[in-house]
Amino acid sequence: MRQMTQRADPAPSRLTYRFERMMLTPLFRFALRVVLPFGLTALSAGIWFSDQDRRDNINMVIDDVRTSIVERPEFMVKAMAIEGASASVADDIREILPVDFPVSSFDLSLEDMKETVVGLSPVKAASLRVRPGGVLQITVAERTPVMLWRMRDGLHLVDAEGFVVAQAAGRDAYPELPVMAGEGADQATAEAMTLMRAAGPLTPRVRGLVRVGARRWDVVLDRGQRIMLPEVGAVAALEHVAALSQVHEMLERDLSVVDMRLGDRPTIRIAERSVQAWWRIRETRVGLE
The missing domain is CATH 3.10.20.310 (membrane protein fhac)
Structure with a gap:
């Protein structure tokens, strides 16, 4: 009686079948080929660097290499x-x-x-x-100083953008720079410079600019005279006063204030000494009559 030979079952095992099915999944292949080797490498490196002496040796080598480069x-x-x-x-x-x-x-x-x-x-x-x-x-x-700003603690140099450059040693050290005063004057330095240029024939008599209420300017002249400019249209108002002074010699008279805040027509204020002199003359005339 012939002995029957058993043939091997060609069908894969259940485990092999599942593994081959999983290999058909892109995410599984990525995990097997990338994530697993990277994880094993990181784990090995972590175990190796867990030793303090090894870390110190690596840091010393890195420092030596860096020093040899940066100190060339x-x-x-x-x-x-x-x-x-x-x-x-x-x-x-x-x-x-x-x-x-x-x-x-x-x-x-x-x-x-x-x-x-x-x-x-x-x-x-x-x-x-x-x-x-x-x-x-x-x-x-x-920064180039263009103005002197008089503050409580003295004079300060200010540039065209309103930045305080430094404290000035004194007025005599900067005779070419105009002087401004008042709260908020540094925020309107550009307007102050424009007014100085608009002064025209009055420039030699200008002693400085005073910022009033942080919104408008007064131009201070010699002989104690003052030009009160409006909040809007200050340049035009100053040019108008300069023209009147040049044509009619308005500021050559004994005036104390020229007020330009109420329109194009100036309002003038006579100096106190002239008012007193006028009253003396009037009283004298009345007495003679």
Whole structure:
């Protein structure tokens, strides 16, 4: 009797069938080929770096490599050069930027240093760069004072944008600059400069401008005279007074105030001494009669 040979079942096992079905899923293939190797690598690295001595050794190697790069001679900054700044401003810059030379250019934050320099009142703009040869170049554009602002603590220099540049040593130190006073005068510096240009023939007699109520200007002349300008149309009003003074010599008379706040026609106020003199003359005439 012949013995029957058993043939192997060609059908895959249940586990193999499920694995092949899962391999048809893109997400499973991605997890098997990417996520699993990455996770095993991260786990191995975490176990290896869990040792404090190994971490210290790695940090020392990294620090040595960084130091060997950043301290190369071509990256070292040895000096500071400042252009466009006055002596006092240059001294202030060196004081607020206490850089210990030599220093690596990698250790300098030029943007932060620029913000510090521009934070100085006299500085309008600044640029910083490291020149070849290891020189930190600081180029400064200073604010140009155009007015003197009289405050309670003294005179201050103000630029065309209304920024207070510095405190003035005294009026005699800046004889070419006009003087303004009053609350909020620094916020209307541009208008004040326009009024100074509009004064025309009155310019030699102008002693300053006073901001009244933070909304309008008074022009102060020599001999104690004052031109009260309106809140709107101040330039036109001042030009009108200058024309009247030039044609009719209005301001050559003994006036104390020319009020332009109520339209184009000026309202004048006679000086007190002239009023008293007029009353004396009148009383004398009455007595003679």
